[in-house]
Amino acid sequence: xxxxxxxxxxxxxxxxxxYAGCASTPSGQTDANELPIMEQASGQTDSSPAExxxxxxxxxxxxxxxxxxxxxxxxxKAIVLLERAIRLSPRDPNLWIRLSQGYLNNDEFELAEQYAxxxxxxxxxxxxxxxxxxxxxxxxxxxxxxxxxxxxxKRGSKIQYFTITNNGQCLGRVWDSRKRSNGVVIAIDRxxxxxxxxxxxxxxxxxxxxxxxxxxxxxxxxxxTIKKIGDEKKCLTFRWVLVPMGGKKSGKIIDDxxxxxxxxxxxxxxxxxx
Numbered sequence: 001x002x003x004x005x006x007x008x009x010x011x012x013x014x015x016x017x018x019y020a021g022c023a024s025t026p027s028g029q030t031d032a033n034e035l036p037i038m039e040q041a042s043g044q045t046d047s048s049p050a051e052x053x054x055x056x057x058x059x060x061x062x063x064x065x066x067x068x069x070x071x072x073x074x075x076x077k078a079i080v081l082l083e084r085a086i087r088l089s090p091r092d093p094n095l096w097i098r099l100s101q102g103y104l105n106n107d108e109f110e111l112a113e114q115y116a117x118x119x120x121x122x123x124x125x126x127x128x129x130x131x132x133x134x135x136x137x138x139x140x141x142x143x144x145x146x147x148x149x150x151x152x153x154k155r156g157s158k159i160q161y162f163t164i165t166n167n168g169q170c171l172g173r174v175w176d177s178r179k180r181s182n183g184v185v186i187a188i189d190r191x192x193x194x195x196x197x198x199x200x201x202x203x204x205x206x207x208x209x210x211x212x213x214x215x216x217x218x219x220x221x222x223x224x225t226i227k228k229i230g231d232e233k234k235c236l237t238f239r240w241v242l243v244p245m246g247g248k249k250s251g252k253i254i255d256d257x258x259x260x261x262x263x264x265x266x267x268x269x270x271x272x273x274x
Contacts, residue, residue: 059085059089062082062088063081063085066081066085066102070105075102075105078102079106082102093119093126093129094129096122096133097115097116097133099115100112100114100118100136100137109143109144113137113144116133116136116140119136120134120175148163149164150163150174151163151171157177158177159177160176161174161175161176162194164196165209168196169192169195170191170194170195170196170207171196172193176188188210188211190209190210191222192207193222195238200226201227201228201229203225204223204224204225204226207221207222207223207224208220218247219246220245221243221244222240222242222243223239223240223241225238225239225241226238228260233262234263235261235262236262237259237260237269239257239258240257241255242254256273257271257273258272258273
């Protein structure tokens with residue numbers, strides 16, 4: 001039987017070639033052993049006893065009133081109160097999670113998703129809050145029927161979530177635990193880290209993604225070139241180039257690497273030009 005693909009083409013298979021040993025978790029599902037248990041009533045989280053003992057502030061008063069409005073199913077009023085609280089503490093990811101839930105209660109799904117992602121960006125190194133933010137995003141997807149599957153990659157203290165992006169052409173990061181600008185963890189939209197699907201040796205494709213920082217969004221151009229397909233070990237080598245499309249380094253190459261992946265071994269070699 002003839003191979004339907006040209007000899008210089010290659011169908012890059014996600015699990016066998018790139019990610020042997022990676023665990024996958026659908027984002028619309030949660031693992032009770034990994035995620036904190038949150039008791040919610042009408043989309044809100046009860047305050048802890050320690051919070052109840054704090055002096056009444058403008059923010060705590062707004063949150064209390066937002067809770068009351070949520071219990072009365074007056075979600076529009078709750079949203080207004082939460083937005084006022086956020087103006088007082090705009091970098092508090094917990095407030096963005098609650099605002100996302102407020103919009104979810106009000107069936108405003110696009111804003112609910114947007115603010116859940118904002119909470120992910122602002123979570124920094126607080127792993128519990130990061131997981132709650134991801135759980136909130138999963139709640140949005142569950143209600144809208146939108147789901148994505150993410151693959152978790154762990155290496156030491158580094159944790160990354162990947163998913164299939166760009167209409168099946170890439171495996172891209174959506175989240176990376178490593179520090180970025182000023183220690184802030186970023187979220188990535190339409191990332192492209194590994195080639196997927198059918199590519200030809202020598203082929204180059206460009207992809208554009210967004211890196212979401214707490215106060216800004218920077219566009220990134222990723223250029224992937226297939227350098228070698230199927231040597232004697234049936235390995236794949238590709239070049240990955242990263243160029244910011246905004247900021248002080250706009251238009252300048254900041255990463256330029258060759259990666260080699262082999263079946264049943266995964267990543268085997270890195271050649272860096274930067």
